Amino acid sequence: MSEWSDLHDKGVQLVADGDLDGARATLETAVATAAVADRAQALLNLAHVVDLAGERQHAVDLMTEALTVAEQPLRALIVAARAPLLPWLDRWDEAWSEVAAELEEAGLPQQVALRHSRSGLLMMAGRLDEAKAEAVAALKSAESHAPEYLGPLHADLASTLLARAWEHHAETRLPEALAELNEAAVHAAHLGKEAKPFTGTIAALRARVLVTGGSYAEAADAAQVALEHAHLIEPSMVASVHSTLAEVTSGTGDLAGAVEHLALARELSAMTGDTEGEFTAVLSTARLAYLAADAERAEALYGEAEALVADEPRRLAMCLHGRAAVAVLTGRAREALALVDRSLALFGESATPLELVAVHQVRGSVFEALGEFADAESCYAEAAAHCEAAGWWHVALGMAWWRTDALVRRAAAVTGAERRAISLRALDLGLPAALAAEAVRQRFPHGPLRERWVALAAAPATRSALLAIRAVEDPSLAVEYLDHLAGAVSLHAETTVAREELVSLPEPPAAGGFELPPRVRADPAVPSGLDKWIDLTEQRYGFPVRSGGAVASW
Numbered sequence: 001m002s003e004w005s006d007l008h009d010k011g012v013q014l015v016a017d018g019d020l021d022g023a024r025a026t027l028e029t030a031v032a033t034a035a036v037a038d039r040a041q042a043l044l045n046l047a048h049v050v051d052l053a054g055e056r057q058h059a060v061d062l063m064t065e066a067l068t069v070a071e072q073p074l075r076a077l078i079v080a081a082r083a084p085l086l087p088w089l090d091r092w093d094e095a096w097s098e099v100a101a102e103l104e105e106a107g108l109p110q111q112v113a114l115r116h117s118r119s120g121l122l123m124m125a126g127r128l129d130e131a132k133a134e135a136v137a138a139l140k141s142a143e144s145h146a147p148e149y150l151g152p153l154h155a156d157l158a159s160t161l162l163a164r165a166w167e168h169h170a171e172t173r174l175p176e177a178l179a180e181l182n183e184a185a186v187h188a189a190h191l192g193k194e195a196k197p198f199t200g201t202i203a204a205l206r207a208r209v210l211v212t213g214g215s216y217a218e219a220a221d222a223a224q225v226a227l228e229h230a231h232l233i234e235p236s237m238v239a240s241v242h243s244t245l246a247e248v249t250s251g252t253g254d255l256a257g258a259v260e261h262l263a264l265a266r267e268l269s270a271m272t273g274d275t276e277g278e279f280t281a282v283l284s285t286a287r288l289a290y291l292a293a294d295a296e297r298a299e300a301l302y303g304e305a306e307a308l309v310a311d312e313p314r315r316l317a318m319c320l321h322g323r324a325a326v327a328v329l330t331g332r333a334r335e336a337l338a339l340v341d342r343s344l345a346l347f348g349e350s351a352t353p354l355e356l357v358a359v360h361q362v363r364g365s366v367f368e369a370l371g372e373f374a375d376a377e378s379c380y381a382e383a384a385a386h387c388e389a390a391g392w393w394h395v396a397l398g399m400a401w402w403r404t405d406a407l408v409r410r411a412a413a414v415t416g417a418e419r420r421a422i423s424l425r426a427l428d429l430g431l432p433a434a435l436a437a438e439a440v441r442q443r444f445p446h447g448p449l450r451e452r453w454v455a456l457a458a459a460p461a462t463r464s465a466l467l468a469i470r471a472v473e474d475p476s477l478a479v480e481y482l483d484h485l486a487g488a489v490s491l492h493a494e495t496t497v498a499r500e501e502l503v504s505l506p507e508p509p510a511a512g513g514f515e516l517p518p519r520v521r522a523d524p525a526v527p528s529g530l531d532k533w534i535d536l537t538e539q540r541y542g543f544p545v546r547s548g549g550a551v552a553s554w
Contacts, residue, residue, distance in 0.1 A: 004034045008045060015049060024049050040070035044078055056085050076102050076110035083117040087124050096121055112138050112146035112153075119156055123163060131160045154190040158198050161187065162205065169209050172353040172390040177209045200229025204241055211247045212354070214394035220248045239268035239277045246284055255288055262288070279308040279315060286322055290329065298326045317346035317355075325362050333369040340366060353390040357383045361399065368406055376406070393541050394440075397433050398457060401464040404430030408467045423471035431481070432537040434458075434465035438485070439516065439537075439545040480530040483520045483553040484546075518549035525550075 007030035014023035027046040034042040043066035051059035063082040070078050079102040086095035099118050103111055115138035122131035135157045142149040161184035168177035181202050188198035204226035210219035223244045230237035242265040250258035262285045269277030286301030306319040320343035327336035340362050347355050364379035380403050387396035407426035411419050437458040462485065469478045521528045537545050 076106035080113040109146040400433035401461040404464040426468040430468040434461040437461040
């Protein structure tokens with residue numbers, strides 16, 4: 001064997017052992033001693049080590065030198081290795097054109113390497129659909145012509161799909177996000193031990209998507225998987241997972257548990273210098289203080305969050321939105337309107353559906369406090385429309401009973417036809433929301449989460465519906481609704497569920513072992529006045545409220 005070959009083998013072994021300094025020195029000697037025919041390979045090997053050391057420009061220079069003496073098929077591999085480094089030096093167009101040109105000359109195995117690089121370039125440019133298509137084509141070709149690239153290509157696709165899932169989540173396209181995550185998991189499964197970082201990241205994002213869609217128990221399960229992986233493999237991810245768990249616990253009524261998770265998230269983010277994570281934790285804690293009507297603490301926390309913002313418009317908009325909500329709570333409606341309008345302007349056209357829902361809810365409460373009820377209703381309706389478009393049935397349901405309460409209060413302050421019209425509007429919002437909330441409750445086995453759902457959504461919605469029925473002065477509907485509430489759940493569960501088990505806030509129409517109760521009528525054969533409301537609810541919320549059967553009332 002030649003001296004160059006011995007040095008090459010030694011350098012590769014040193015890289016495997018983690019000794020980059022030793023590997024670099026050895027490979028530099030290999031370059032110096034290599035014959036002309038071996039020089040390109042020696043330079044490429046050295047460039048890989050230099051890149052691992054964080055010296056991208058030097059690595060590119062070494063590969064550029066290698067290209068001056070390289071021949072095919074090595075030349076194509078050098079172009080493929082050099083291309084992903086060029087965008088970091090603001091040379092993306094150069095990388096793209098060089099790969100495209102080389103693809104015309106390269107053989108089939110080398111085309112796999114070049115397509116792999118091109119997929120990475122597309123991903124760096126944010127062209128995720130094209131990146132996925134390129135990686136899929138490369139993977140198919142690798143199966144026949146370059147099986148050594150199968151692992152990197154599966155990793156490439158998993159990364160691309162994760163990025164697409166993040167994008168879908170930001171756009172509140174939750175089913176698409178979950179589909180991308182499922183596909184990413186399939187590709188990660190091909191990676192063996194190298195799949196572990198992907199497993200944790202996929203689980204963490206899955207938890208975020210699920211909690212956004214109201215699937216709290218599934219989100220908790222996914223977050224727990226992510227947390228276990230983060231503790232073992234990527235500690236920097238622990239804080240963000242605790243933030244997700246805070247959303248799970250607050251979303252199911254456990255505000256104290258949410259505060260604990262956020263305190264951990266804030267502390268861990270501060271320790272690691274993760275300003276974005278710290279900001280998120282502080283902002284979420286401020287929101288919980290607001291929900292607990294602790295205006296002074298909420299105001300202070302929003303101030304702390306704003307101090308972490310620097311000049312980032314979106315984060316500042318979030319703080320202003322929170323401060324506007326606190327201002328409404330403390331009777332400063334005019335100040336709140338100025339704050340929320342500034343927030344909306346800062347969000348601009350790039351506002352996400354969640355941000356739009358939040359802003360229009362607060363604007364609605366501002367106008368209500370100012371007595372400008374038509375404007376308030378317009379804001380609430382816009383927020384509800386965004387909820388409907390995003391598939392947030394659980395958020396829309398909560399908004400409906402809240403708006404019902406506001407309308408009942410308005411109706412009590414007026415008389416005649418105006419009072420009647422407002423009361424009917426309250427009934428149209430409140431009764432379907434209550435029927436839907438009660439139907440969702442039936443999907444929980446007895447236990448803590450069911451009780452939290454009742455306290456958080458079902459009980460307030462029922463109270464609001466009864467107030468709306470009283471406002472329209474319809475005693476017959478009141479009796480029928482009370483008969484409906486007295487209807488018992490029909491249980492067909494095959495297994496016993498422990499009380500302490502965290503179960504899902506299921507997305508309709510899954511019933512989790514429980515059969516919905518029948519409709520309740522004075523005469524089972526004759527539809528009641530409540531039947532039309534049940535039909536309306538099922539149409540509005542998209543899931544069944546009662547089974548198809550009917551029984552006699554008490």
